[in-house]
Amino acid sequence: MLIRLNNAAIATPDGRQLFRTGQQFICKGNRIALLGPNGAGKTRFVAALRLAIETPEAAAEIRATEALMLGYCDQALADLRDGDTPMRMLTRRFEVGDQRARGLLAGAGLSIEMQGRPIGRLSGGQKARLGMLVLRLTQPNFYLLDEPTNHLDIEGQETLEEELMEQQASCLLVSHDRQFVRTVANRFWVIEGKKLIEVDGPEHFFASVGASTMTSD
Secondary structure (H helix, E strand, C coil): CCEEEECCEEECCCCCEEEECCEEEECCCCEEEEECCCCCCHHHHHHHHHHHHHCHHHCCCEEECCCCCEEEECCCCCCCCCCCCHHHHHHHHCCCCHHHHHHHHHHCCCCHHHHCCCHHHCCHHHHHHHHHHHHHHCCCCEEEEECCCCCCCHHHHHHHHHHHHHCCCCEEEECCCHHHHHHHCCEEEEEECCEEEEECCCHHHHHHHCCCCCCCC
C-alpha cells in the first residue's frame, strides 16, 4: 500500500466541502483515473494528495508510506522556468554531465539548438516532453498526473503511455483524453454525489458527459 485515504474531506480554498473520499487505498501497480464533472474537485483532490505526500503532518486523513517517491506533473508545467534553458536546468538539477545531458535531451526530441534556447521559447509539445524527462529522472515510484497530455503531441503522448505501462508504474491521473484513460488506467474513481466511488470502467461516465470534455477544476 502506498497511500491510505481515511474519509478525507476535499474542499475549496474557502472551506466549502466538495466531497469525501471514504476509505480508499492506492497500492503498488495501481494506475487510477480520477473522473468527475467540472467543478467536482478533481484538481483539489490532486493538490490534497500532493500536500499530504510532501508534508505528512498536514493531513491526518491522507497517509502515504515513507517509501513513496513522488513524481508530479501538472498541465501548466509550472516546474519549468521560462528563463532557464533545458541544458542548464538538467545539469543543475541532476548529476549528469554535459554529454549525458545532451543525449537525454536529444532523446526527448530537443535538438542541440533547442537545448540552449530559453524554455519559454519552446513549443507546448517540446516543453511537455522536457517535463516528462525531468519527471522520469526524479525516479518516482508514484506519479501524480494532472492533465499530463494537454500540451503533448501524439508522439509525446505515446511515449508517456509506453513509459507508464512498461514500468508498471503506480499513478493517479486526471485527464480529459479518453483514449489515454482507457490505455493507461487499471482502476477508476468517480466523484459522484459528493462521494468518491470506485467503478469497473470509465465508459458509463464517458456516456454520461456525452461530447463534453473532462477539464480540470
